[in-house]
Amino acid sequence: MTDSPTFIRPEHLSPLPVRLRRFAYESMDSYIRRSVRANGITVDVVRQWLIQQGALIPDVDQDGWYSAWYALGALHQRRSRSRTNVPVVAERQLCTRCTHGEYASGPLAQYGLVCLKHRCWIDPRDGGNVDGDSLAAEKLFRRELVSQGFTLESPEMRFTLRLTRLAVDQRWFDVQLRNRGTQSAAGALFVPQVTLAAALFVGDGLTTLSGAPVGERLLPCTQWIAQHVDGISSNGEPWRAGALLSHLILEYQRIEVVPDSRGGTHTDVLQRLSR
Amino acid sequence: MAIPTTLESWRSFVTHSPERPDSLSAQQITSLSTAAKATYDDKRMRWLSADLVLETPDVRRLRQLWAILSAEAMTDAATASRTLAVSGAPTYGKSTAMMWLAKHHERRERHRHPTLSATEFQPSIYVVTPPATTPKMLMIAFCNTLGLPHTRSQTAQDLTEQVLHVLSTLRTTLVVLDEIHNVHSNRQVGAEAASSLKLFAERLDAAFLLAGIDLPRSPVFAGPVGEQLAGRAMHYDIVGFGRQSAQRRTEWNALVATLNDMLPLANQEEGALQPSTGFLFDVTDGSIGRLRALLRRAAIDAIFSGREQINKNDLQRLASATGVQSKNAPRNTAPDDAEAATA
Numbered sequence: 001m002t003d004s005p006t007f008i009r010p011e012h013l014s015p016l017p018v019r020l021r022r023f024a025y026e027s028m029d030s031y032i033r034r035s036v037r038a039n040g041i042t043v044d045v046v047r048q049w050l051i052q053q054g055a056l057i058p059d060v061d062q063d064g065w066y067s068a069w070y071a072l073g074a075l076h077q078r079r080s081r082s083r084t085n086v087p088v089v090a091e092r093q094l095c096t097r098c099t100h101g102e103y104a105s106g107p108l109a110q111y112g113l114v115c116l117k118h119r120c121w122i123d124p125r126d127g128g129n130v131d132g133d134s135l136a137a138e139k140l141f142r143r144e145l146v147s148q149g150f151t152l153e154s155p156e157m158r159f160t161l162r163l164t165r166l167a168v169d170q171r172w173f174d175v176q177l178r179n180r181g182t183q184s185a186a187g188a189l190f191v192p193q194v195t196l197a198a199a200l201f202v203g204d205g206l207t208t209l210s211g212a213p214v215g216e217r218l219l220p221c222t223q224w225i226a227q228h229v230d231g232i233s234s235n236g237e238p239w240r241a242g243a244l245l246s247h248l249i250l251e252y253q254r255i256e257v258v259p260d261s262r263g264g265t266h267t268d269v270l271q272r273l274s275r
Numbered sequence: 276m277a278i279p280t281t282l283e284s285w286r287s288f289v290t291h292s293p294e295r296p297d298s299l300s301a302q303q304i305t306s307l308s309t310a311a312k313a314t315y316d317d318k319r320m321r322w323l324s325a326d327l328v329l330e331t332p333d334v335r336r337l338r339q340l341w342a343i344l345s346a347e348a349m350t351d352a353a354t355a356s357r358t359l360a361v362s363g364a365p366t367y368g369k370s371t372a373m374m375w376l377a378k379h380h381e382r383r384e385r386h387r388h389p390t391l392s393a394t395e396f397q398p399s400i401y402v403v404t405p406p407a408t409t410p411k412m413l414m415i416a417f418c419n420t421l422g423l424p425h426t427r428s429q430t431a432q433d434l435t436e437q438v439l440h441v442l443s444t445l446r447t448t449l450v451v452l453d454e455i456h457n458v459h460s461n462r463q464v465g466a467e468a469a470s471s472l473k474l475f476a477e478r479l480d481a482a483f484l485l486a487g488i489d490l491p492r493s494p495v496f497a498g499p500v501g502e503q504l505a506g507r508a509m510h511y512d513i514v515g516f517g518r519q520s521a522q523r524r525t526e527w528n529a530l531v532a533t534l535n536d537m538l539p540l541a542n543q544e545e546g547a548l549q550p551s552t553g554f555l556f557d558v559t560d561g562s563i564g565r566l567r568a569l570l571r572r573a574a575i576d577a578i579f580s581g582r583e584q585i586n587k588n589d590l591q592r593l594a595s596a597t598g599v600q601s602k603n604a605p606r607n608t609a610p611d612d613a614e615a616a617t618a
Binding site: 001052074 | 436
């Protein structure tokens with residue numbers, strides 16, 4: 001390794017002296033941040049060094065950057081764990097118990113809010129250990145929603161959580177916050193009924209009146225949901241939630257969709273939550 | 276094996292144990308198939324080139340000094356002496372001995388900490404000091420050995436912090452700096468390098484082994500900074516073998532006998548080189564490095580030719596042809612008594 005450009009292929013680079021293990025679901029960017037910190041260097045130093053070695057083309061070579069890091073970390077190329085039809089995946093903090101206290105992040109497309117391995121909230125700001133309802137909600141979430149390619153950040157899930165927050169009784173919500181030891185609204189609302197409500201929106205439990213699969217006919221609904229989610233205020237306006245829910249039901253009726261009989265109608269679900 | 280200049284090659288060096296080939300008779304060798312003979316010869320070549328450290332008086336003494344240094348390094352005293360400076364002429368086995376000490380240290384430390392993986396624990400590191408070194412060049416040498424990225428715009432201080440961080444993280448407790456005579460403390464730039472080395476050694480909780488040519492008279496320990504470095508180190512001078520006294524002759528003869536027994540040649544008898552000990556001393560000037568080089572080449576020649584043994588004539592021929600001969604060696608050495616009878 002000299003300073004003169006020798007045009008080293010990225011895969012021929014030697015690993016860094018302090019080599020870290022990449023956590024499951026950790027993004028490459030998160031791994032790179034941890035690795036440079038462990039080696040007492042910065043991302044800029046590595047980038048400049050790679051350019052000087054001829055292993056990276058400046059400002060162009062994003063694939064080359066990651067290829068170089070697979071070599072610098074002595075990592076094996078991973079198959080993508082996320083489904084190809086996942087529409088929205090934000091990078092979130094990984095469970096700190098899974099990462100042994102280290103901060104790492106990644107696209108947790110397969111997860112909700114709960115680490116089933118350690119039975120705790122993935123984001124420590126959501127709280128510590130979880131209760132039975134949260135575990136059930138997580139399992140239901142992964143089975144009913146993740147299996148169909150929907151994530152926590154998907155419009156359907158966000159809409160459901162937002163709508164539920166608006167529709168529920170404030171006292172119920174406060175009890176949830178207190179009993180579950182969580183600080184976040186999403187954590188308080190993460191109960192099986194909400195997950196089920198979200199599942200109702202995503203279509204597998206929905207069929208048309210004639211029994212045919214909903215398929216593409218649901219697409220306008222989800223687009224409508226995405227359009228209106230940000231329009232819902234978060235400071236508690238039940239009348240708006242009710243109005244929006246009515247619109248949604250009308251929309252489903254227009255495309256001749258009826259909800260699955262397991263959970264009842266949308267109104268039934270939300271009414272149960274608000275008792 | 277080449278000098279390990281990277282972390283990966285150093286780790287290979289530490290884990291590598293030379294394998295002595297089977298001792299086959301001449302008849303057995305003759306009966307080998309071509310492919311089997313080639314494989315067997317390859318093993319013999321590897322054995323001849325292996326970095327083996329022999330139990331010489333210098334090695335015994337270095338081991339004792341290292342034990343003292345290791346014990347001192349465990350004290351809490353911030354100013355405890357944790358440096359051993361080993362000096363000697365070229366080919367006297369300094370680098371080999373230093374690398375052996377570091378290899379031994381690393382193996383022992385890894386055995387003591389079996390749960391730590393090979394990549395999160397690096398007990399020892401071997402670095403070659405660049406010629407006419409500056410503080411930045413010295414740290415770049417460390418970075419290159421560790422495989423640590425660095426840029427032209429970084430200062431010596433930046434690089435020092437990086438290297439210290441990594442060595443501390445990897446729990447390195449022994450640093451070997453070879454060719455340390457390349458630091459010229461009596462010149463401006465060299466003095467800065469010596470000073471940065473002194474500070475580096477003070478900040479890292481590790482022992483340092485410094486190896487170089489003729490250190491007591493070299494520029495590394497000259498000047499005020501060099502004197503400080505010298506004052507904090509234990510010193511040992513490898514003077515090589517001699518024949519001035521009966522004990523010294525016995526040591527040399529024992530070395531030759533050991534090397535003879537290690538030769539993987541079918542027809543080489545035990546003690547076959549004893550009559551040539553005088554000649555060997557004259558042509559190698561008591562240098563173990565030159566002696567091993569000469570015997571290695573003679574053995575390779577004996578394998579290729581099929582003779583499977585070496586004698587004084589072979590050694591004479593190769594000594595003058597390959598430049599092993601000491602510049603002080605007489606051109607026509609008188610034959611030793613036993614050699615004259617059997618030549």
